Amino acid sequence: MDAFQRNLERLAELAIRVGLNLEEGQEIIATAPIEAVDFVRLLAEKAYKAGASLFTVIYGDNALTRKRLSLVPEEALDKAPAWLYEGMGKAFREGAARLAVSGNDPKALEGLPPERVGRAQKANARAYKPALEAITEFVTNWTIVPFAHPGWAKAVFPALSEEEAVRRLWEAIFQATRADQEDPIAAWEAHNRYLHEKVAYLNARRFHALHFQGPGTDLVVGLAEGHLWQGGATPTKKGRLCNPNLPTEEVFTAPHRERVEGVVRASRPLALGGTLVEGIFARFERGVAVEVRAEKGEEVLKRLLDTDEGARRLGEVALVPADNPIAKTGLVFLDTLFDENAASHIAFGQAYQETLEGRPSGAEFLRRGGNESLVHIDWMIGSEEVDVDGLYEDGTRIPLMRRGRWVV
Numbered sequence: 001m002d003a004f005q006r007n008l009e010r011l012a013e014l015a016i017r018v019g020l021n022l023e024e025g026q027e028i029i030a031t032a033p034i035e036a037v038d039f040v041r042l043l044a045e046k047a048y049k050a051g052a053s054l055f056t057v058i059y060g061d062n063a064l065t066r067k068r069l070s071l072v073p074e075e076a077l078d079k080a081p082a083w084l085y086e087g088m089g090k091a092f093r094e095g096a097a098r099l100a101v102s103g104n105d106p107k108a109l110e111g112l113p114p115e116r117v118g119r120a121q122k123a124n125a126r127a128y129k130p131a132l133e134a135i136t137e138f139v140t141n142w143t144i145v146p147f148a149h150p151g152w153a154k155a156v157f158p159a160l161s162e163e164e165a166v167r168r169l170w171e172a173i174f175q176a177t178r179a180d181q182e183d184p185i186a187a188w189e190a191h192n193r194y195l196h197e198k199v200a201y202l203n204a205r206r207f208h209a210l211h212f213q214g215p216g217t218d219l220v221v222g223l224a225e226g227h228l229w230q231g232g233a234t235p236t237k238k239g240r241l242c243n244p245n246l247p248t249e250e251v252f253t254a255p256h257r258e259r260v261e262g263v264v265r266a267s268r269p270l271a272l273g274g275t276l277v278e279g280i281f282a283r284f285e286r287g288v289a290v291e292v293r294a295e296k297g298e299e300v301l302k303r304l305l306d307t308d309e310g311a312r313r314l315g316e317v318a319l320v321p322a323d324n325p326i327a328k329t330g331l332v333f334l335d336t337l338f339d340e341n342a343a344s345h346i347a348f349g350q351a352y353q354e355t356l357e358g359r360p361s362g363a364e365f366l367r368r369g370g371n372e373s374l375v376h377i378d379w380m381i382g383s384e385e386v387d388v389d390g391l392y393e394d395g396t397r398i399p400l401m402r403r404g405r406w407v408v
Contacts, residue, residue: 004167007170007174007179008039008042008170008179010179010184011246012039012042012043012045012145013184013185014145014179014184014188014246015046015099015143016043016047017046017185018185018188019143019144019242019244019246020099020143020242021141021233021240021242021243022047022050022051023051023097023141024051025051025052026051026052026053026096026097027052027053027054027055027056027091027096027097028052028054028055028056028096028097028098028099029057029058029088029091029092029096029098030043030044030057030058030098030101031058031059031060031100032057032059032060032100033059033060033061033101033149034060035147035149035151036103036147036149037059039147043099043145047099058084060104062104062108062151062274066108066109066112068120069112069116069120074116074119077116077119077123078119078123080120080123080124080127080128088130088131088134089130089134090130092131092134092135092140093134093140095140096140097140097141097142097242098142098143100142100144101144101145101146102144102145102147102335102337103146103147103152103335104149104274105149105150105151105152105274106151106152106155106274106275106334106335107151107275107276108151108274109273109274109275110274110275114299115303117274117275117300117303118299118302118303118304119303121273122304125374125375126307129374132374132376136350136351137237137353138236138353138354138359139236140236140238141236141241142244143242143243143244143246144246144337145177145246146173146176146177146335146337146338148169148170150165150166152169153165153166153169156168156172156333156334172333175325175329176325176326176329176338176341177246178191188243192232192233192243195231195232195248196231196232196233198231198319198406201408202251203228203229205390205398207223207392207398208222208223208391208392209221209222209223209259210223210317210319211389211390211391211397212344212381212382212386212388213387214267214383214387215385216263216265216281217262217263217381217386219261219262219264219381220259220260220261220262221259221314221317222255222258222261222287222369223255223317224253224254224255224351224355224370225367225368225369226357226368227253227355227369228254228354228355228356228357229251229252229253230253230354231248231250231251232248245337245341247326249326249341249342250319250320250341250344250345251318251319251320252316252319252355253317253318254317254351254355254370254371255315255317255369255371256287256369257287257313257369257370258287259286260284260287260313260314261284261285262283262284263282263283263284264284264381265279265281266281267343267382267383267386268339268343268379269332269339270297270301270336270339270380271334271336272297272301272377273300275300276334277294277296277297277300278295278296278297279293279294279295279296280294280301280379281293281294287313288313289348290312292305292312301377304348304375304377305348305377307375308374308375309373310373311349311373311374311375312348313348313349313373314346314347315347315350315351315352315371315376316351316376317345318344318345318346318347318378319388319400319401320340320341320342320343320345320382321401321404321405322342322343322383322384322403322404322405323404324341324342326341326342327343336378339380340378340379343380343381343404344381344388344401344404345379345381345382346378346379347377347378347379348373348375348377349371349373349374349375349376350372350373350374350375351371351372353365353370356368356370382401382404384404385403385404386403387399387402
């Protein structure tokens with residue numbers, strides 16, 4: 001077995017044993033781009049060997065999506081497969097694990113009318129609610145694992161041939177996920193201990209807010225009442241640990257939906273459903289992004305932010321050191337799974353229940369500052385030029401990051 005195949009096998013093993021931490025007899029529902037079929041088959045093999053009872057995969061196809069967005073009448077764009085997402089949500093609540101194979105062409109929908117793209121994405125976000133709620137509530141174990149999609153590889157390495165670009169992207173994936181290490185599972189155990197140490201420190205400090213400062217950024221993010229920091233392996237409601245993201249370098253918590261003030265600029269592009277959004281700027285007042293601009297892809301972003309009232313508020317704030325393995329590659333991955341783990345970030349939209357003590361829902365969730373929305377859009381605001389302080393309610397500040405690196 002050559003080095004590439006060995007690392008690919010290790011990555012698939014990590015997805016099942018570390019990412020999902022699959023339970024004997026558990027069902028898996030997977031989603032993946034159609035180009036990933038061979039990798040999905042490898043994942044299924046590892047899953048069945050680990051005791052999976054059923055592995056069901058739902059494939060996405062950019063070519064079909066382009067045909068639909070180009071050809072159907074305007075009103076048809078308001079349709080989305082609610083029946084599918086309702087079934088997925090039901091399956092997750094009944095114990096099925098969720099495995100998402102990530103990796104797509106970030107420019108797959110370029111050239112299409114942004115109003116049509118945005119309208120379809122908005123409809124899909126509404127329909128996806130049952131599945132999204134099950135995931136954000138952590139009712140079951142779930143993970144996201146990357147795949148070196150040829151379109152993605154060419155976007156990251158435009159000067160290389162497709163074959164060489166795919167090879168280079170797989171190498172970066174193996175490095176970022178620690179699949180290229182001699183004992184990847186042991187490496188993840190050590191990494192989880194590191195992330196849990198940061199989580200313990202932040203939870204012990206009980207900061208009232210975070211203050212981000214850098215070029216074009218002066219943002220105070222108030223934190224929800226009874227907020228909990230999370231990072232690395234996370235327990236489901238049933239207590240089973242899983243690593244939701246492979247890779248992951250973040251620790252994150254819930255902002256207070258009404259206590260975000262100031263201005264912020266994105267530090268990296270955002271790949272948003274086949275559209276590349278660059279140069280995002282936002283101004284917040286009383287928790288609401290009252291002004292949002294982007295140098296590219298602005299209309300698609302704004303249409304998603306018009307999905308509901310919570311879409312212009314924050315549901316997540318995450319701290320990520322600028323010297324982590326993903327950042328050290330020096331690459332802009334044009335994929336949220338990677339870019340959000342290369343830089344501190346915030347997310348428009350839905351908050352995660354596990355980032356509030358007691359995992360409240362409904363009115364109590366909102367009362368404590370949790371945000372509800374049909375969307376969850378992570379975008380990167382950290383860099384080696386950004387400092388972060390923890391703020392207490394009396395105004396005392398504690399340095400957390402300087403030039404993007406931990407100082408605690």
